[in-house]
Amino acid sequence: MIxxxxxxxxxxxxxxxxxxxLGIPYRVVPVHIGRGDQFTDEFLKISPNNxxxxxxxxxxxxxxxxxxxxxxxxxMLYLAEKAGRFWPQEPRAKYEVVQWVMWQMANQGPKTGENGHFRRLGPEQGDQSYAIRRFGDEVHRLYGVLNNRLYDRRYLAGDEYTIADMISYPWTVNWQGQGIDIEEFKYFKRWFEEVGARPAVQRGMAVAAGITEDPASLSPEEQARRRALLYNQRARPAPAA
Ligand SMILES: N[C@@H](CCC(=O)N[C@@H](CS)C(=O)NCC(=O)O)C(=O)O
Incomplete structure (x- = not known):
């Protein structure tokens, strides 16, 4: 069991x-990041980056x-390697996948995350126009990278659907909230619709969808506590020698 x-x-x-x-059994252990479950000692033992x-x-x-x-x-690499699926092992094909997995982790995820963060801030947080332009342009560039990649390929790593597609898809779903016009990126759109139509993708995207709370249902004090918890993290002291 995983x-x-x-x-x-x-x-x-x-x-x-x-x-x-993969169709393998797994158990979801909720990590309520708004409440701060990511800081428990037990969780830090398996995920030291909280x-x-x-x-x-x-x-x-x-x-x-x-x-x-x-x-x-x-x-993604661990599970694909263990199952022997969605990650071809012939060296050229293997590193096509690795490159796009790294691209997602180092570029698409972090930049799209920051773009969303600055776009969501209210006017009480001050003028965010520089950050919104900086990350908005970068996210636009990254949709262009996907679009150009998918111009002459069905999937990100070539003809085969792989973990490179699965890792990139969830960060593209909120294209509207990221200020992107999908019609500008027609090769990306073709891929987006094809990947999004896969039943396993739809099931994976829906897992535990009901466990989040509507922020409006929280008191203003709780909303402020959660903002501070998520947005103002600093180094944790090392254990005493
Ligand atoms: N590079 C990490 C990023 C993970 C990440 O940022 N997770 C967020 C939720 S999407 C989180 O746990 N946030 C908790 C926090 O900010 O305290 C990965 O891809 O696993």
Whole structure:
């Protein structure tokens, strides 16, 4: 059995999409990031960066003690390698996939995340126009990278649907909220519609969708506490020697 430490965000959904595509059993362990579950000592043992997703595989390849993996890119590689699916191993094809997994982790995820963050801030947070332009332009550039890549290929790593597609898809779903006009990127749009129509992708995207709260249902004090918890994190002290 695989435990998926999860909250329904784009990074979490990458993993549930792959697990649904693989059809292997898994158990969702909610990490309520608004409440601060990501800071518990127990969670930090498997995810020292205090971020979800993370997995614990209780039946790792070769047996022995459970293996835990944090960082969604590492989780995708681990699960695809274990299952022997969605990651071709011929060296050229293998590194096509690795490059796009790294691209997603280093570019698309972080920049799209920052764009969303600055676009969501209210006027009480001050003038965000520089940040919105900086990250908005970068996200536009990244949709262009996808579009150009998909101009002459069906999938990101070539003819085959792989973890490179699964890891990139969830971050494209909110294109409207990111200030993107999908009609500008027709090769991307073709891929987006094809990937989004896959039943396993739809199931993976829907996992635990009902567990989030409507922020409007929280008191102003609780909303302020959660904002501080998520947006003002600083280093945790190392344990005493
Ligand atoms: N690079 C990490 C990013 C994970 C990440 O940012 N997770 C967010 C939710 S999407 C999180 O756990 N946030 C908790 C926090 O900010 O305290 C990955 O891809 O796994």
């Amino acid at each position: 435990d998926v430490h999860y909250w329904p965000t784009p990074n979490g959904k990458k993993v549930t999409i792959l697990l649904e595509e 971020r979800m997703p993370a997995i614990v595989d209780h039946e790792p390849p070769g047996g022995g003690a459970p293996i835990s993996v944090f960082e969604s890119g590492a989780i």
